[in-house]
Amino acid sequence: MRHLRVVAARHGGPDVLEVIEEEVPEPGPGEVRVKLLAAGVAFGDIMWQTGKVPGSPKPPYTPGYDLVGTVDRLGPGTTGFDEGQRVMGLINYGGYAEHVCAPSDKLVAVPDDLDPSILACLPLNYLTAYQLFRRVGKLERGKRVLVHGAAGGLGSAALDVGRLLELEMYGTASAPKHELVTSLGATAIDYRSEDFVERINDLTGNGVDLVIDHIGGAHLARSFATLRPGGRLIMTSSYASVRGEQSTAQALLGMLRVGLWNALPNRRSAQLFDIVALNKKHPEWYREDLLALTGFLAEGKLKPVIAERFPLDQARQAQERVLAAEARGKVILIPQLGA
Numbered sequence: 001m002r003h004l005r006v007v008a009a010r011h012g013g014p015d016v017l018e019v020i021e022e023e024v025p026e027p028g029p030g031e032v033r034v035k036l037l038a039a040g041v042a043f044g045d046i047m048w049q050t051g052k053v054p055g056s057p058k059p060p061y062t063p064g065y066d067l068v069g070t071v072d073r074l075g076p077g078t079t080g081f082d083e084g085q086r087v088m089g090l091i092n093y094g095g096y097a098e099h100v101c102a103p104s105d106k107l108v109a110v111p112d113d114l115d116p117s118i119l120a121c122l123p124l125n126y127l128t129a130y131q132l133f134r135r136v137g138k139l140e141r142g143k144r145v146l147v148h149g150a151a152g153g154l155g156s157a158a159l160d161v162g163r164l165l166e167l168e169m170y171g172t173a174s175a176p177k178h179e180l181v182t183s184l185g186a187t188a189i190d191y192r193s194e195d196f197v198e199r200i201n202d203l204t205g206n207g208v209d210l211v212i213d214h215i216g217g218a219h220l221a222r223s224f225a226t227l228r229p230g231g232r233l234i235m236t237s238s239y240a241s242v243r244g245e246q247s248t249a250q251a252l253l254g255m256l257r258v259g260l261w262n263a264l265p266n267r268r269s270a271q272l273f274d275i276v277a278l279n280k281k282h283p284e285w286y287r288e289d290l291l292a293l294t295g296f297l298a299e300g301k302l303k304p305v306i307a308e309r310f311p312l313d314q315a316r317q318a319q320e321r322v323l324a325a326e327a328r329g330k331v332i333l334i335p336q337l338g339a
């Protein structure tokens with residue numbers, strides 16, 4: 001049987017993606033072959049493709065952090081799943097393919113009656129948001145958060161989870177995306193025309209309890225300035241340097257500053273966050289939290305925002321939308337439109 005798979009042929013942007021047709025792979029020991037229903041497209045996929053991020057896979061490889069699909073075949077010795085069962089998982093790369101051989105410990109079973117594209121929002125963005133707020137920040141109801149890029153994939157997920165946890169939320173975004181930010185329960189701040197540090201100070205009086213900063217570099221110091229005493233800055237990425245808006249040196253300096261702020265006695269803390277590293281350290285949280293999020297979704301307590309669905313063979317166009325910051329919510333790849 002043959003299938004389509006997207007390959008990042010070399011280091012670079014969306015233009016390095018190629019679609020190949022090949023024999024469907026056989027699952028190895030401990031693996032499950034999943035027939036794709038939906039795969040997420042993330043800015044993180046593009047970051048890894050650049051090859052500038054430590055630990056990124058060597059080309060040629062298939063990008064795709066997260067996927068939802070149907071169990072198609074079990075590898076030798078693999079247990080815990082049945083053929084035909086619906087699953088989702090955060091596999092870090094490999095999701096952009098019609099059939100994916102994934103380690104069984106990265107998959108969780110999900111109900112058949114939930115939309116696969118909606119479910120595909122959970123493994124990367126919703127899990128990151130949930131673990132940032134619950135596991136790392138230990139935020140209780142009423143705590144204040146500032147989410148940058150609040151209308152993006154991770155940003156919109158963070159607001160949806162924050163609404164569930166009844167947090168007081170502020171979100172930066174470009175003006176055309178404010179309606180979405182407001183509809184998710186946050187106060188929108190236009191980072192292009194307003195000074196977000198001043199705005200947060202005016203709106204809250206003494207700052208926020210937690211700020212999520214994916215921009216990196218010099219932006220981190222401004223995020224740190226929005227914290228109230230006891231507050232925490234969490235750096236998730238160096239987005240601006242990948243988009244060429246800051247140099248690699250500025251991004252590295254930003255990371256060093258995070259370490260320095262944490263070491264200095266300033267009644268505020270700062271740290272880096274990586275969902276992949278946290279999953280490795282706490283595999284039990286991974287399963288527990290993904291199942292909790294699936295439950296909230298089934299109960300109608302979460303409303304993931306899909307920006308657009310692209311057929312798999314248009315992965316390049318899908319990534320271009322994300323890189324250009326044109327998407328509102330999460331971009332999804334599906335095997336074929338209407339499937």
Ligand SMILES: NC(=O)c1ccc[n+]([C@@H]2O[C@H](COP(=O)([O-])OP(=O)(O)OC[C@H]3O[C@@H](n4cnc5c(N)ncnc54)[C@H](OP(=O)(O)O)[C@@H]3O)[C@@H](O)[C@H]2O)c1
Pocket residue numbers: 041042043044047124125128148149150151152153154155172173174177191214215235236237238239273274275276322323325327329
């Ligand atoms: N560390 C982790 O574990 C982890 C997990 C998930 C994601 N991430 C990181 O999170 C970031 C977002 O990923 P994504 O997939 O959600 O990307 P995305 O959908 O493209 O969202 C990024 C958003 O940032 C906004 N933005 C751009 N410049 C901004 C600025 N200066 N201030 C505020 N907002 C700005 C963009 O729209 P507008 O400019 O139009 O508002 C866009 O909506 C990536 O860098 C990714 O690597 C990290």
